[in-house]
Amino acid sequence: MDRHRVSLETTPEDVAAAHQLDQKVEEQYGVKYLTYWFDRENGGIFCLAQAPSKDAAIRVHKEAHGLLAEELIEVEEGPVQEWLGRTTDPPATPIADSAFRTIVFTDIVGSTPMTQRLGDRAMMELLREHDEIVRSALKQHDGREIKHTGDGIMACFQSVTNALQSTIDVQRALHERNKERGEDAIGLRVGLSAGEPVEDSGDLFGSVVQMARRVCDAGEAGSILTSNVVRELAMGKGFTFNDRGEAQLKGFADPVRLHELHWQPD
DSSP, X not given: OEEEEOOTTOOHHHHHHHHHHHHHHGGGGTOEEEEEEEEGGGTEEEEEEEOSSHHHHHHHHHHHTOOOOSEEOOOOHHHHHHHHSOSOOOTTOOOOOOOOEEEEEEEETTHHHHHHHHOHHHHHHHHHHHHHHHHHHHHHTTOEEEEEOSSSEXXXXXXXXXXXXXXXXXXXXXXXXXXXXXXXXXXXXXXXXXXXXEEETTEEESHHHHHHHHHHHTOOTTOEEEEHHHHHHTXXXXXXXXXXXXXXXXXXXXXXXXXXXXXXXO
């Protein structure tokens, strides 16, 4: 999968035409450009191809239209199908997908025993503090709150980079808040995945949402965990991850590789 930056004046028709030019020359290099995703609002394009090498994929773009990608990463078709929803597109159909989203879940760890210990009123005040911190980060990084989950928030971003920076800001803000708070320190875990959710009545559904929820559940207080697709899409963006290995997440037949995003101040 490769990633391009294009002018905000670029249209879906422009992108569809470039994709068709790729398909005209790809065979001689043993490459098949399967589909693409066009994020018009942010001037980004992702192209998915089967290729014998990165160089072969690059040569197709170079010969077809000369529009070279900023990044190219190796991905497996199975996870792409699961997270992005498709690996093919209808012939000659312009796809203007800003449907691609990074999904974020926050969850206050141990909220039930905290409520029992502190009482309903005090717990509601802690929850309001959490909400203010998360919503401030969403506003700063162009995120959208989807819904409140009772002890956390579900949100989405069009930009993986914005989503990751937002979660870092949230954990750092809570870290500062907790320094002088004893028994009412807020321990927050955060989980992210990315793909094409199904939208209905302002809510988001589908496997990418379920994945983000389960990734969040796998974390501990103070953690930011991501699925592998988020880690790959963040390549070269200055973030530091620790590979947490594969985990068996509830509802998913195959193990999922998790990565922990470093957020602690150096």
